[in-house]
Amino acid sequence: MLADELRTNGTANPRNDVTAESLQRLAAEQKTRKKWLLIQPKSQTSMMVDSGSVSMPLNLIMVATLASTLFDVTFIDERTGDEVPENFSGYDVVAITSRTLNASKAYKIGDRALAQNKIVLLGGVHPTMLHDEATQHCTSVVYGEIESVWNELAHDILRGTMKSLYRAQELRSMTAMQRPDFSFALNSKNAKRYSALIPILATKGCPVGCNFCTTPTVYGKSYRYREIDLVLDEMRYHQQRLGKKKVNFSFMDDNISFRPAYFTELLEEMAKLGVHWNANISMNFLHKPEVAEVAGRSGCDLMSIGFESLNPDILKTINKGANRLQNYSTVVGNLHNNGIAIQGYFMFGFDDDTDKSFQATYDFIMQNRIEFPVFSLVTPFPGTPYYEEMKPRLRHFDWDKYDTYHYMFEPRKISGERLLENFVKLQREVYKGRAIMQRMQGKPLNWVWFVNFMMNRFTRKLKPEFYL
Numbered sequence: 063m064l065a066d067e068l069r070t071n072g073t074a075n076p077r078n079d080v081t082a083e084s085l086q087r088l089a090a091e092q093k094t095r096k097k098w099l100l101i102q103p104k105s106q107t108s109m110m111v112d113s114g115s116v117s118m119p120l121n122l123i124m125v126a127t128l129a130s131t132l133f134d135v136t137f138i139d140e141r142t143g144d145e146v147p148e149n150f151s152g153y154d155v156v157a158i159t160s161r162t163l164n165a166s167k168a169y170k171i172g173d174r175a176l177a178q179n180k181i182v183l184l185g186g187v188h189p190t191m192l193h194d195e196a197t198q199h200c201t202s203v204v205y206g207e208i209e210s211v212w213n214e215l216a217h218d219i220l221r222g223t224m225k226s227l228y229r230a231q232e233l234r235s236m237t238a239m240q241r242p243d244f245s246f247a248l249n250s251k252n253a254k255r256y257s258a259l260i261p262i263l264a265t266k267g268c269p270v271g272c273n274f275c276t277t278p279t280v281y282g283k284s285y286r287y288r289e290i291d292l293v294l295d296e297m298r299y300h301q302q303r304l305g306k307k308k309v310n311f312s313f314m315d316d317n318i319s320f321r322p323a324y325f326t327e328l329l330e331e332m333a334k335l336g337v338h339w340n341a342n343i344s345m346n347f348l349h350k351p352e353v354a355e356v357a358g359r360s361g362c363d364l365m366s367i368g369f370e371s372l373n374p375d376i377l378k379t380i381n382k383g384a385n386r387l388q389n390y391s392t393v394v395g396n397l398h399n400n401g402i403a404i405q406g407y408f409m410f411g412f413d414d415d416t417d418k419s420f421q422a423t424y425d426f427i428m429q430n431r432i433e434f435p436v437f438s439l440v441t442p443f444p445g446t447p448y449y450e451e452m453k454p455r456l457r458h459f460d461w462d463k464y465d466t467y468h469y470m471f472e473p474r475k476i477s478g479e480r481l482l483e484n485f486v487k488l489q490r491e492v493y494k495g496r497a498i499m500q501r502m503q504g505k506p507l508n509w510v511w512f513v514n515f516m517m518n519r520f521t522r523k524l525k526p527e528f529y530l
């Protein structure tokens with residue numbers, strides 16, 4: 063099989079002799095530039111995950127940016143309606159990004175490309191976490207970020223001597239990362255399906271260490287950040303490109319507020335630019351009013367916060383030390399006082415969940431007027447400590463169901479049937495017309511209202527069996 067002919071066993075060793083210059087020389091010696099097809103597969107899940115407008119895939123844009131320094135790159139995002147060709151004859155390398163929910167799709171594409179004798183690369187969180195599995199469907203797996211293994215990987219592609227796994231021994235500093243070239247997404251045929259929010263990255267990693275999250279496994283305890291000037295330059299570039307100050311950015315960081323001093327300094331500088339932004343954030347210091355104040359002043363419209371649960375026993379079992387129940391209402395109050403809406407994430411299906419968990423969550427959301435509550439079912443993702451712990455009890459090993467909207471195991475204190483009944487009921491109650499008015503009255507008439515309206519329609523159709 064070609065995958066085995068092309069690659070040697072074992073992982074990449076760091077090659078200090080390979081530099082950007084030597085790679086350029088090697089590429090120039092080749093008769094023609096090698097051609098890459100980069101693919102973002104659409105998931106096959108039945109839920110709304112990849113429907114409607116989708117965010118520009120920063121991961122693939124970063125891969126494209128780097129690859130295009132040496133190779134010709136074609137960029138395909140199946141979520142926007144781009145079609146993955148059956149025939150890969152126009153390409154030398156087929157490179158696919160994958161999370162768990164689209165892994166089976168990624169593998170199918172990988173198998174097809176292998177059968178056509180292409181170099182197949184699989185990258186992204188799922189191949190990283192399960193590289194032994196992924197390796198069956200590609201020539202090489204890239205573990206974690208491409209930037210940290212690029213020299214070795216590019217060298218081997220140019221030489222045609224692939225290894226089965228590229229894994230960096232050391233992560234590169236974020237300063238060395240190239241500014242993402244958005245033209246790959248913006249010039250694509252179906253670019254109108256992309257949301258107007260521009261993805262941006264300031265930091266990587268999160269040392270909090272929640273046991274259900276993949277980030278601690280991929281990046282360990284490391285927390286890296288870009289120089290603030292680089293982040294601001296990127297923002298200015300988009301302001302110029304779009305000819306307006308009020309550009310909307312969405313931070314893709316795992317936990318942008320982990321280092322308070324960096325975060326607040328970044329926000330102070332952003333306040334001078336007049337941009338708007340949203341981010342995933344952990345609560346570690348949002349109970350301090352001055353942080354919410356600078357966030358509001360710097361243009362934050364919405365913060366996505368993983369409240370996860372209102373049950374203190376659950377917070378303890380998932381190691382979510384940053385979440386202190388006694389701070390929840392203070393955090394919400396501080397953000398609201400500064401005009402920041404909240405997308406609140408809540409998970410159900412933990413062993414300690416009971417009927418009471420649902421009532422407590424409903425009360426919290428309604429009393430604190432959370433604008434955009436999002437509910438999911440606990441999903442132990444492969445490679446996490448939580449997955450190892452729960453493996454004997456898991457109901458599914460079909461990756462299409464790993465979208466956080468499937469019932470994965472029977473909790474100990476409530477039956478599966480009761481869990482799903484409560485789960486559907488809670489969503490319906492929170493998105494009833496009356497409840498929306500109670501949560502949203504007096505708030506700016508913007509897309510958050512629209513989302514509530516859509517959720518009202520969506521939740522009316524929900525049934526417990528959708529989640530089986």
Ligand code: B12
Nearest residue numbers: 121157158159161162185186204206207208275276314466
């Ligand atoms: C921001 C974010 C979101 C955003 C934006 C997602 C988007 N469109 O990209 C939003 C809020 C929309 C979102 C939604 C969801 N997310 Co999310 N999200 C993240 C987060 C925090 C950062 C992702 C990111 O963009 N990072 C920055 C980019 C530049 O880094 P990167 O993705 O790691 O890419 C690098 C490498 O992986 C590598 N690479 C990637 N692809 C490839 C391909 C090749 C060929 C190569 C060589 C290299 C390579 O190089 C890249 C550049 O450095 C991650 C956590 C994480 N660190 O991965 C979770 C994460 C990806 N999300 C997760 C989940 C579960 C979801 C949802 C299912 C949640 C839900 N119920 O809605 C949805 C699914 C959306 C979808 N269709 O995929 C999980 C996925 C777990 C898994 N095993 O699949 C993660 C890992 C968090 C976790 N729980 O551990 N998410």
Ligand code: SF4
Nearest residue numbers: 268270271272275316
């Ligand atoms: S705080 Fe968020 S990003 Fe950090 S480990 Fe926990 S879930 Fe992952």
